[in-house]
Amino acid sequence: MIPNIVEVAKDVAERMSRDxxxxxxxxxxxxxxxSAAMIGMMAEHWDKAASDLVAENTSLLQILALGAASGFGPYDGPFDNPLxxxxxxxxxxxxxxxxxxxxTLHAAVEDADSPVARQIEAHIWAELRASTERRKISAGNF
Amino acid sequence: MMQPITDDNLGAYLRQKFPEKNDLKVEGLYRLPLGASRETFRFDLVYQDGAGQSQTEKMILRRDPPASNVDSDRQHEFLSYQAIYGHGVPVPKMLLLENDAAHFGGAISIAEDMRGFHNSEYQFQEAAWLPKLPHVAKQFYNCMGDLAAVDVAKLDLSFMPATTRETTALQELDNWVEKLEKNTVEPEPICAAAIRHLRRWQPVATKLAMVHGDLRAGNFLYNDDGDLIAVLDWEMAHVGDPLEDLAWSLNRAFCFGKDDRRGGLVSRAQAIAHWEETSGIKVDEKALHWWELFACIKGQAIWDTCGAIWHRNQNRDVIYAYASWWLRNTQDRAILELMGKL
Known part of the structure; x- marks a missing residue:
């Protein structure tokens, strides 16, 4: 769509707030x-929504595969193509x-006492930290 | 769709309730932009008294919506206000409770309207208010401490669920986890990790107190000098650990200045110091940390419920969608910070 959706949404949000x-x-x-603030949030995430989800899903699949390979529950096949x-x-x-x-995996590794469990747990927290950054909105209080 | 409340239908109802007020009419009914959980209206009650003198009383009406982000009702909030009224924590006087939803499509309560004051958490972020914030913060946290200091044995809280010093933390956790699980809008792995952590240990309250449940910037009236005039929004009030209110007010979701000042007012350490001045309680940091993490679960349960209510078409007020979009990521970040993972 032309004009660019992000630019239009930003402009509409600003005009609503200002005028x-x-x-x-x-x-x-x-x-x-x-409503204006929400249109601003849409503008902020529109362009990167799909790429953020692909990145997140790819990372999650890698962690789940590692968990399954390490004996923490079966790897569920239907999840295997993020694209x-x-x-x-x-x-x-x-x-x-x-x-x-x-x-489920996080709870399982928390209860396990092994180096690989700690490794997977570290991967999980890293991904949760990364996903929280991806989803961050500039209007948020923190 | 809620039936409209108008000057006419509210006036007709109040003429039946107050037959001693002659020529009673409602003027200037106006919906206020307050909160997400209840509809709030302001109006004037105009009538002739027994001596034939014209009188005008300023009123606030609150109505239960068809679906809300908090599990409460008019009766609970009405009785909570009544319970604390006159016990050292300033609140508006409650005047009327109507539980029969047939009149206005939802139960209503009416209270005195303390007009001419402010209750905006955003006003505190204006440049003119910055010099007053230390005073506002002291007023607010001293008042919160006053509430913690009130002897619950002297209050009629028989309508609230029973609890003990030993069980209140787990009871509150169970309540809010249930609400989160019932209304979650998507899987919450960060909340799930926090909940597992909270279940491993719970603090024992130093005492039981009347807990407001939503005591934060935005839920109290103040004057132009920053003096606290009244505490509002008691619909989540319950008996519990007074640290719960302190922790809720420290929640990152309410850092309206987008910096470290809690409630957009003051540093965490200063907030605690002000609270300790009047509560008579020395804060146990481990216990407070537990309640701060709990506050994140409670917050996320409320923000998720906002989104779920909108998604299910139970209530399409803009604030339900907005709160879910605006606050859920902030709440996750707050959990990561408290768990040392940010």
């Missing part, structure tokens, strides 16, 4: 201000399945 919100009061002003469908909703659905599997 519309000051003319409103109370509940309506708050609703429009939040099969690049639409954001499909990547998000895969991401949800992988993160659910990660929770």
């Amino acid at each position: 519309v919100v000051p003319r409103l009061t109370g509940f309506e002003a708050n609703n429009v201000a939040m 099969a469908d690049l639409r954001v909703h499909a990547l998000s659905a895969l991401n949800a399945r992988l993160r659910q599997a990660l929770i």
Whole structure:
């Protein structure tokens, strides 16, 4: 779509905040201000949404494969192609399945007393830290 | 879709409730932009008193929505306000509770409206307010300490779930984990790790207190000088560990200045010092850390519930989608920080 979606969304959000919100009061002003902020968040993540999800899903698959190879639960085959469908909703659905599997693996390695468990645990925390950075929004308080 | 509340239908209802107020009418009904959990309206109650004098009373009406991000209701908040009223923590006076949803599509409560004051967490970030923030912070955390110091045996809290010093931490954890699991919008591996950590050990409260449950910048009224006038929004009040309120106020989600100042007001250390001044409690850092991590789970449960309510089409107020988008990542980052993983 032309003009560029990110630029349009940013501009619309700024105009709503600058031109519309000051003319409103109370509940309506708050609703429009939040709507403008949300359009700003969409602009921030639109361009990188698919690539972030592919990166995250690829990393999660590697960790789950390492966990399975180390004896921490079976590796579930249907998760094996992070590029099969690049639409954001499909990547998000895969991401949800992988993160659910990660929770199981994380709990298993926490309870295990071995160097490989600690290694996998370190990989998991590194990925959770990285995924939190990928998902960060500039409007966040922290 | 909630039925509208209007000057006319609210006036007709109040004429039945207050037959001694002659020629009663409602004027200037106006929805306020307060919070996500309840609808809040301001209005004037205009009438002739027994002596024929014209009177105007300023009122606040709150209504339970069809779905909310917190499990509470008008009765619980109404009774909570009544319980603490007159015990050293300033609150508005409660005037009327209507539990029958048939009148307005949801239970309502009416209270005195303490007008002419502020309650904006964002106003504190304006340049003009920066010099006043140390005073605001002292007022706020001293007041929180005052609440912790109130003897619960002197309050009528019989409508709240029972607890003990030994069990309150686990009870609260179980409550909020259940809510998170029921309403999660996607798997939460960071929360899951934090919950496992919290389940390994829980603090024993030094005492039981009335816990506000949402005591933070934005939920108290203050005047132009930064003096605290009243504490609002008691719908999550319960009996528990007073450290729970302190920890909630320290949550990174409420760092509205986008820096280390808690509540956008003051450093964590200074906040604790102010709280200790009036609570009579010396903070146990290990216990407070547990409650701060718990506060992240409670927060994420609320933010996830906001998203779930919007997604299920139970309530499409913008704030439900906004809160979920705006706060969930912040809450995850806060957990990573508290667990030493950021």
